[in-house]
Amino acid sequence: MSDQRHPAPDSTAARVALWRALHVQADAPPHVLEDEVGLQLLAPAEDWRSRGDMDPRFTRPFRASIVARARFIEDLVVEQAGRGVGQYVILGAGLDSFAQRRTDIASRLTVFEVDPPGPQKWKRQRLSELGFGVPDWLRFVPVDFEAGDSWRQRLVAEGFDESRPAVVVSTGVSMYLTKEANAATLRDVAGLARGSTFAMTFLLPLEMADPDVRPGLDMAEKGARASGTPFVSFFTPQQMIAMAHEAGFDEARHVSAADLTQRYFAGRTDGLRPPANAEELLVANS
Numbered sequence: 001m002s003d004q005r006h007p008a009p010d011s012t013a014a015r016v017a018l019w020r021a022l023h024v025q026a027d028a029p030p031h032v033l034e035d036e037v038g039l040q041l042l043a044p045a046e047d048w049r050s051r052g053d054m055d056p057r058f059t060r061p062f063r064a065s066i067v068a069r070a071r072f073i074e075d076l077v078v079e080q081a082g083r084g085v086g087q088y089v090i091l092g093a094g095l096d097s098f099a100q101r102r103t104d105i106a107s108r109l110t111v112f113e114v115d116p117p118g119p120q121k122w123k124r125q126r127l128s129e130l131g132f133g134v135p136d137w138l139r140f141v142p143v144d145f146e147a148g149d150s151w152r153q154r155l156v157a158e159g160f161d162e163s164r165p166a167v168v169v170s171t172g173v174s175m176y177l178t179k180e181a182n183a184a185t186l187r188d189v190a191g192l193a194r195g196s197t198f199a200m201t202f203l204l205p206l207e208m209a210d211p212d213v214r215p216g217l218d219m220a221e222k223g224a225r226a227s228g229t230p231f232v233s234f235f236t237p238q239q240m241i242a243m244a245h246e247a248g249f250d251e252a253r254h255v256s257a258a259d260l261t262q263r264y265f266a267g268r269t270d271g272l273r274p275p276a277n278a279e280e281l282l283v284a285n286s
Contacts, residue, residue, distance in 0.1 A: 006122040011227065013094035013119070014042055015053055016172060019063035020070065022049065026056045027272055032264045033067040033074070037097035041126045061213050065274035068260040069281060073169050073199055074098060076283070078105055080167045080197055086110060087166035089155065091185070092173045095123065099138045110137050112160060114151050117142035152188055165195035172279070175203040175231040176224075182233060186247035190286055198249070198284045204277045205234045213275040237280065244284040255281035 008014070017038025024034055026049075048054060077088055077098070086109055090096050093113035099106045113120070120140050127134060134140070139158045143149045156162060168189045174182050182202075189198040206217050221231050235243075237254035244252035257274040260281075265273045 006125060007118040008042075008122050009094055009119045010229075012172070012224075012229075014038075016066055017042060017095040017097075018044070018048060018054060019059060019066045022054060022056065022059065023063050023067045025049070027063075028268075028270055031067075032064075033071045035067075035070070035097055035101060037100045037132075038095040040130055041095055041123065058216065060272060061210075061275040061278075062216060064265070064272050065257070065279055068257075068264050068274045069171055069201055069279070071264055072255065072260060072281065073171065074102065076197065076199055077109075077167050077169075078102075081105055081109060085165050085167055085195065085197070087160060087164060088112065089160070089166055089168040090114060091151065091168065091170040094119070094172075099135075100127070100132050107135065107137055110139060110159065112139045112141050112155055112158060114141045114143050114155070116144060163193055165193045165197075168192070168196065168198045170198075170200040172201060174200055174235070175233055175279075176229055177233055179233050182235075183243055183247060186244055186249070186284070190244075190248035190284070192286065194286050196286050198244075198282075200282050201279050202235045202240050202282060203231065203233075203279050204236060208236075208277040210275045210277060213278055217278060237282075240282045244282060247284075249284035249286055252282060252284040255283055 009017075020033060020035040021039035024031055024036055053059070088098075088106075088109045089112045090098075091114045093115045096113065099111050099113075115123075120142050124134060124140060141151070141154045141158045143151045143154050160166070170185065177185070185200075186198070189196065206214065206221065209217055224230050237256070241252045241254060257276045257278065257280055261273045
């Protein structure tokens, strides 16, 4: 098994990966996303589905949100690849599995996974142990954010071509960063070559969320605070769009839970859908 000298992904990244697998195992088809790679990497105890944070009923809206945002990002990358964009950057990649599941698309790109060094080494080793390997077109970009590393400088060191456009994504990260840090990320991406696209998730103020998911969001907020990684930033869609324009993007749009529901959950009879006014998406183009 993996070398314990390398720290495993944090509990949030692990939970997201397991929710993606739970969607395949607990929800009826058609599945929005079929992803059990993270489950293979983590190799949890056989009773992992009995954990409190895996309860199929309690987690329904949250895992719907997780698979919806992942599918949207994946569709966006496929669309941009079809337009000739050849670089894909994942900020805070965690247990993202695009490179393992969609080799038909990923192998035509250069995929850059940006993450802290320790969990990234853990992931690289697990990929090797499971036989996935690390192909030439997949680049791991270790960035020590706490030490003030520049992810753009690290990207270039790993072969990123700043003269060519890219798709850059950041999911499940913005709530842990200050408003200033989020604005800095927007400026960094807006400064990339014209034709680049940035997609990021953001968390709306908790009081705006659907009442049925408020208890879960409150629990997540308390858990994040207790683990030393509190939620510090919440944004309305209007604020995110304004920040994107201020950062230098030509175009910016809000992708709501209603948009994702119409796109990926229409016709379902089980009521599965992402919650409104919780975590939603910004897509910006330069």
